[in-house]
Amino acid sequence: MKSFFLRLWVPTLLLCCTSCMEEQDFGQVDDLNINPRAASGILYFESDEDTINATGASNGDVFYSKLTNFEAFNKDFMEDRLLEGEIIYELTNTTSKALTLEIEFLDEGGNRIYGEFFEIGAHPSGTLTREVVYGPGGLPLSMLTNTSDLRLVGSNLGDSSSVSAEPDPKVVVKVAGEFLVQLQ
């Protein structure tokens, strides 16, 4: 038993002393790519038909035009990391009038970079959906990374007195996005 134990122990001790390690390359960590896909709501706009009528806008007049700052993409963190993106627009109109809506992307100096223009008919016009891709195969990412403000402009192509028979007639604009970001 003693010799058996010694025979077991001595080679194992030698194995322990001569332990080895396969070649490791810790520099591989530089090749790590972490590119999560971030999703978020961006803008929600809703106006009832009474408000549109109350502005008196008709035949293409603007019933709403407001600017808001929007710095989700042009801050240092995102500016260098945005790889691609997709902005989803969903519009529904249950009012009695055709409308146009445009979302303008403006740079820091207030200059228009570009805009997404929508024309939607009077009810029933269903839901208008548009997906706009930025980055490879789509619009330049700089359109997003240079954006500092958004302006929503709504125009009434109809009259300013009719009211839809639908309950709670209104126009709704939904904007959300998914963006591929290079975290590492």
Added chain:
Amino acid sequence: MRGFPKLLVLIVFWTVGINAQNRQLLYDFQEVPQSLMLNPGMKVSQNWHAGIPVFSGLYFQAYTSGVTVNDLFANDGVDFTTKVRERAIQAMGRKDDFGSTSQIEGFNVGFRGRNRPDDYYSFGMYGEFDIISYWPKDLAELAYEGNGGDNIGRAFDLGDLKLRGDMVNVFHFGINRKVDRELTIGARVKLYSSIFQFQSLGNSGSFRTVQGLDNIYRTILEADMVLQTSGIQEFYETADDETSGSRREDLVDLFTKRVLLGGNLGLGLDAGFTYQLNPQTSITGSILDLGFIYNSGDVWNYSFRGRTSTEGISVFLPEDIDQVDNDLWRKLIDEIEEAMPYGENSSSYLSFRPLKAYGSIRYDYGEPKGGLFDCDCDIRPGRRPMREYYRNSLGGQLFLMKRPRGIQAALTAFYQKRLGRVLSLRGSYTIDKYSWTNLGLGLNLQAGPINLYVLGDNLLGYSNIADSHYASLHFGINILSWNGN
């Protein structure tokens, strides 16, 4: 900031890890005085012992329950990002952990009472560094995959963040008493001198993006997260003080002060017993580090609490028709920050030591050559040798440890062979969450008064240490005295 994920990966796999927890080879290894640190109620044979300062107990142990260093860093031509995704992100669960502990014994001395030879007193000092972090599965997947795509609707659990770490210097004093022929009991009190401590344990909350009530997506964040730290800020400020011309010396002074009871203090207790069922069979048990540290100095705690949800910038007409400024985005950010305040405070807190327990049963056989065996001899100094060991021992051990995610257990079978008084060898097989093939071997060499021990774990893993889930090494040198030495 860009380098943070890289730094995190390096830290995680660098600290895979040295863990001074289950020391199955040392437990009840009666020839090694340091085994008293694992069971203050162990049977003690020597008349006195003194560890060689700093070299009496050096202990390093490594484990990972999930991915190994080799899994990720082997030079195998596989894309590193693919390896991280397939072998870590997709393969590891929230119960997988990483840890790191090392222990260095400053000094360790023991002696038998002159007036009470049944009592064996021991005292000493050792430093211990310990860190454990569970794999933050949901947070890792959120960082790696994001909340978009297939993760719409998924709740990422912020409670996955669980980590704890500290460095302490421990002063201890223990008494071991042979009550009678069957029973030996012991206890050890510990004074903890904390060098630094941090913990983030009781986190809860979630982050999820779902179909919106109004907009397409709604993002909901609920969080109750706290990171408590003590002793770190002063080190950081000292190291960062560019006006000081003696930063290195200042850091050493600060470290020395903390080591020598100049930092946060705590108390702890170990207790244990050995009971002889018959001359050849004994059972043992011990509980270790039943203690706490009261962190009141240099405390900085960080909290992130609240609940918020957002669907982006929202404009409702006619309610917002008079909204004339263009700060809707800034207001949205301000609202989120207000709902999810990031707080700091310096409130004192208690941190508990990782509680551990051992139990064992042991069967001795094979009379020593001299014919002496467990004789209950006179243990008064100057008398005949107190006890002669059987030549063989066979037994099993159970180890339990309280971890942030519950009790962790390990089961060990061991065989010990003694070759006279000079050499004692011990082999063990341990099964736990880290390995089912953990074979360990230990050696204790007694050359006159010089005692040398080397204990190594999971030896099969040494064929490629980077691919091992578990490895440990423990060695030390002591001077021992029996009667007549």
